[in-house]
Amino acid sequence: MSITASGIGSGIDIDGLVRQLLAAEAQPAQLRISQREARLQSRLSAFGQFKSALDQLRSALAGLTSTATFNGRTAQVADETLLTVQADSSAATGSYGVEVLRLAAAHKLASAPVAAATTAVGYGTLTIAAGGTSFDVEITSGAPSLADIRNTINSAPDNTLVTATLVTANDGVRLVLTARSTGVANELTVTTTGGDGGLGVLSYDPGGGATSLSELQAATDAQIRIDGFTLDAPGNVITGAATGLTLTLTAAAPGSPTTVTVDNDRSASAERVRDFVQAYNSALQALRPLAGFDAASRTGGPLLGDATLRGFLSALRTEVVSAVAGAGSWTALYEIGVTTSVDGSLNVDDARLDAALAAGFDDVGRLFGTETTGLAVRLDGLIGSYLDTGGLIAARTDGLQAGIRDLATAREALDRRLEQVERRLRSQFSALDALVAQFQATGDFLSQQLASLNSSS
Numbered sequence: 001m002s003i004t005a006s007g008i009g010s011g012i013d014i015d016g017l018v019r020q021l022l023a024a025e026a027q028p029a030q031l032r033i034s035q036r037e038a039r040l041q042s043r044l045s046a047f048g049q050f051k052s053a054l055d056q057l058r059s060a061l062a063g064l065t066s067t068a069t070f071n072g073r074t075a076q077v078a079d080e081t082l083l084t085v086q087a088d089s090s091a092a093t094g095s096y097g098v099e100v101l102r103l104a105a106a107h108k109l110a111s112a113p114v115a116a117a118t119t120a121v122g123y124g125t126l127t128i129a130a131g132g133t134s135f136d137v138e139i140t141s142g143a144p145s146l147a148d149i150r151n152t153i154n155s156a157p158d159n160t161l162v163t164a165t166l167v168t169a170n171d172g173v174r175l176v177l178t179a180r181s182t183g184v185a186n187e188l189t190v191t192t193t194g195g196d197g198g199l200g201v202l203s204y205d206p207g208g209g210a211t212s213l214s215e216l217q218a219a220t221d222a223q224i225r226i227d228g229f230t231l232d233a234p235g236n237v238i239t240g241a242a243t244g245l246t247l248t249l250t251a252a253a254p255g256s257p258t259t260v261t262v263d264n265d266r267s268a269s270a271e272r273v274r275d276f277v278q279a280y281n282s283a284l285q286a287l288r289p290l291a292g293f294d295a296a297s298r299t300g301g302p303l304l305g306d307a308t309l310r311g312f313l314s315a316l317r318t319e320v321v322s323a324v325a326g327a328g329s330w331t332a333l334y335e336i337g338v339t340t341s342v343d344g345s346l347n348v349d350d351a352r353l354d355a356a357l358a359a360g361f362d363d364v365g366r367l368f369g370t371e372t373t374g375l376a377v378r379l380d381g382l383i384g385s386y387l388d389t390g391g392l393i394a395a396r397t398d399g400l401q402a403g404i405r406d407l408a409t410a411r412e413a414l415d416r417r418l419e420q421v422e423r424r425l426r427s428q429f430s431a432l433d434a435l436v437a438q439f440q441a442t443g444d445f446l447s448q449q450l451a452s453l454n455s456s457s
Contacts, residue, residue, distance in 0.1 A: 014429040022422055029414050037407045044400045046290045046302035050309060051386075051393050053286035058383045060279030063272070064376035070272060070365025072265035075245065079258040084248045091244025091262050099225040099257035100249050104182035104236045107219035109190070109204050112212070113172025117147040122198015126153070130161045130179050131186040139199060146175050149202070153177075162188060175202065179219065183234025187219040222249055225257070266357040269364055273353060276368070276376070277338060277346045280320070284345055287313065308392050312382075317344060319378050327367045327374070329360035336364055 063069050068089045075087035082100050107130070114121070123144045126137040135158040139149055146166065153164040160180065167174045179186050190213060192199040204213035221232040226241050233241075236249040245260070290303040291310065303309045321340065323331045330336050337352025357364055368376040386392045 014426070014433060017429065018422060018425050021425055022418055025421055026414065026418055030411075033407050033410055033414070037404060040400050040403050040407070042302040043306075044397065044404070047393055047397050047400065049286060049290060050303070050312075051397075053283045054312075054383050054387050054393075056286075057279050057283040058380060058387065060276060061376045061380050061383070064276060064368045065374065065380055067362070067365040067369040067374075069369060070269045071362060072268045073244065073262055074265045075260060075262050077258055077260050079253075079256075082249070082251050082253055082256075082258050083260075084250065085260050086246045086248075087262050088244045088246075091242070093262050093264060095262070096242055096245075096260045097227050097257045098247065098260050099254070100222075100252050101225060101230075101254050102220060102223040103249055103252050104222035104234060105217055105220045106182045107179040107186060107188045108215070108217035109177045109188055109213040110167070110216050111146075111175040111202055112214075113169065113174050114146055115172055117166055117168075117173050118145045119173070120144045120198070121146055121149060121201065122196050124195020124197070124199045125193045126199060126202060127191045127193070128153070128159075128162055128177070129189045129191075131181060133161065135159055135161065139195065141196070144198065146173060150175060161186075176216065177213070181234070182219070182236065183221050184219050185234055224249070264357070264361040266354065266361065269357055269361070270350070270353050273336070273338065273364070274348055277348050281345045283316075284343075308386075308396050312386060312392075313344075315382055316379070319375065319382060320346065322378075324367050324370060324375055325373045326370050328363035330356060330363045330367045333367070333375070336367065 071089035073087035073089060073091045073093070075085040075091070077083055077085050077098075083098065121144050123139045123141045126139060126149075127134055128137065135156055137149075137153050137156050137159075139152060150164040150166055153159065153162065163178050163180060165176045165178070167176050177188060177190070179188050188204065189207075190202055190204045191208070191210065192203050200210075201212050203210040204215075205211075221234055222236050222238065223230065223232050224238065224241065224247070225231075231238070231241055238247045238249065239245070241247060245262070247260075287309065290301045291306065291313070293300045293304060317340075320333060325331070333339070333346070336356035337349035339347050339349070341347055366374065368374050371377065384391070
């Protein structure tokens with residue numbers, strides 16, 4: 001391969017000329033591509049912000065598209081030493097008289113005392129039953145002590161019925177078995193089979209005549225009287241005594257009834273309305289700069305004039321001022337104290353909102369959550385048309401990304417064209433260099449000849 005140095009013959013800086021000419025050729029095209037890419041990237045980023053704002057607004061609407069969200073209830077007990085109460089949206093407002101006659105108790109059995117926890121008892125199989133289920137405990141001949149029996153019962157993999165403990169008193173150590181569930185239905189029985197017969201001291205089956213274990217606490221059901229009607233329940237947490245109420249009993253007080261009062265949770269519903277207004281205003285605040293124009297800097301947002309964003313903002317404003325069919329007393333936001341400002345944001349008049357909740361509590365929920373026509377339902381559908389798969393934002397984003405990919409292809413094409421231009425320029429300058437070199441050689445020859453003639457003369 002021959003080594004050449006351009007411009008040697010003529011003294012012309014061919015490399016420098018080629019670089020300058022290529023730069024002049026490339027700069028306008030590169031500038032156009034870079035500016036176009038910057039605009040596309042800016043719009044793509046703006047659509048990302050658009051999508052994020054809609055995601056947040058839709059998340060805020062998620063809890064408002066059902067009327068049950070607004071139909072919260074509060075429940076209070078006059079004497080909280082007797083019970084506590086929780087109410088769901090199905091509870092009817094009003095008051096109930098509740099008398100706690102008896103608490104539910106878990107069955108508890110104890111063995112006869114032995115000298116120590118290490119005292120040998122016996123081995124074989126214990127079958128412990130309660131509530132219609134049972135499990136077997138194998139006591140091996142190598143572990144017959146009371147402590148070993150306790151440990152084996154507690155570690156049994158299918159033991160969901162009982163807890164075993166050791167209680168030490170003046171007369172010795174006892175094994176105590178306590179049912180894990182309260183109520184008469186969970187009364188314990190303990191039977192023994194096999195082994196050396198020593199486990200018979202742990203049997204308890206009154207129906208079968210075995211009562212080696214003594215009963216420390218009988219299994220009992222809870223009993224209440226609600227509005228004069230008696231109800232037994234296996235546990236101290238009672239549901240179903242009144243629709244939507246869960247009563248947790250803490251103390252029995254026969255003859256001393258207390259009052260449970262259920263009311264609409266107006267405070268929680270008002271807070272949900274305020275949360276909606278805040279989410280709506282936050283979305284507007286995030287979207288305005290994308291489509292706005294700054295008169296001071298004379299610059300527009302990246303989506304100024306964009307039909308997709310402009311269409312969404314227009315539809316959003318239309319939805320919040322449109323009437324809601326089938327909502328009952330309240331058919332528009334302004335009727336519950338939510339009004340629109342000049343800039344499109346929403347404001348809440350707390351006094352009017354509280355008055356609306358007092359006058360038509362359930363209808364405030366219907367204003368937002370009525371199926372197909374509720375405000376939150378309609379807004380969720382509007383946002384879905386932009387966010388969901390195949391929605392408007394996805395279509396615009398795909399188009400912008402395709403445009404950016406096209407610019408990458410255009411850069412590659414420009415690079416190939418510049419390579420061709422460089423080869424052409426270097427070929428032309430190389431030819432020029434050779435021609436100038438020939439002219440210089442001819443000139444040098446003629447100069448020498450003339451010098452020789454003058455010398456001869």
